[in-house]
Amino acid sequence: MKRSVILATATLAVSLFALPMFATTVPSVNANNVTATVVGSCKWITPLTMAFGNYDPFAGAATTQSTSVNFKCVKLTTGGDTYKVWFSKTAGNMLNGALTLAYTLTDNGGTALPITAGAAVTVAGVPGLAGAGYSYTVKGSIAPGLDVTVGAYTDTVVSNIEY
Numbered sequence: 001m002k003r004s005v006i007l008a009t010a011t012l013a014v015s016l017f018a019l020p021m022f023a024t025t026v027p028s029v030n031a032n033n034v035t036a037t038v039v040g041s042c043k044w045i046t047p048l049t050m051a052f053g054n055y056d057p058f059a060g061a062a063t064t065q066s067t068s069v070n071f072k073c074v075k076l077t078t079g080g081d082t083y084k085v086w087f088s089k090t091a092g093n094m095l096n097g098a099l100t101l102a103y104t105l106t107d108n109g110g111t112a113l114p115i116t117a118g119a120a121v122t123v124a125g126v127p128g129l130a131g132a133g134y135s136y137t138v139k140g141s142i143a144p145g146l147d148v149t150v151g152a153y154t155d156t157v158v159s160n161i162e163y
Contacts, residue, residue: 042073042083042161045133050140050157055101055148063142066108069159072133083127084120084162085136087113094153101142101153108137120162 048069055063073083090112093100105113107121114121125134 038074040074040163042071042163044069044071044159044161046070048087048138048157048159050105050138052103052140052142055142055146057144057146057148059144062144065140066137067140068135068137070133070135071161072129072131073127073161073163075128075131081127081163082122083125083134084117084122085114085134086117086120086160086162087115087138088156088158088160089113090115092155092157094155096149096151096153099149099151099153101146101148103140103142103155105157106139106141108139110139113138117160117162120160 046069048067050065050067052063052065069085071083071085087105089105091102091104093102095101107113121136123134123136126132
């Protein structure tokens with residue numbers, strides 16, 4: 001028992017002696033850098049959602065709908081930066097199983113949507129988090145008099161931002 005008390009006392013003495021040795025701070029002589037890179041990116045605020053609602057095949061006029069896609073991008077890196085949009089298709093068939101319902105998509109002026117990055121349309125807006133962002137109007141149409149089966153039809157169109 002005496003031996004274990006002596007060891008404990010010796011360990012305590014070494015611990016108390018060693019503490020002040022390692023508490024010394026040596027100043028750094030290096031210049032330390034802090035860095036970050038902001039990457040160009042955009043985010044959809046309102047993605048493309050085209051809801052035609054009820055389609056009446058007996059109506060004499062086309063069923064139409066208009067919506068806008070909205071996105072925000074980081075601030076411009078140079079004065080010549082542009083932001084553009086394009087879509088995966090200008091027309092298609094909404095599906096209900098094997099059943100189809102044809103539709104078309106155009107821009108605000110009635111021109112078919114751009115479907116390649118090379119044909120992408122420049123969109124005006126204000127960049128940055130506090131900026132208003134960018135908006136592009138898409139119009140959709142289903143022709144009158146289509147002989148289709150009752151049901152809910154859907155399709156997918158991919159919207160792209162080029163910057």
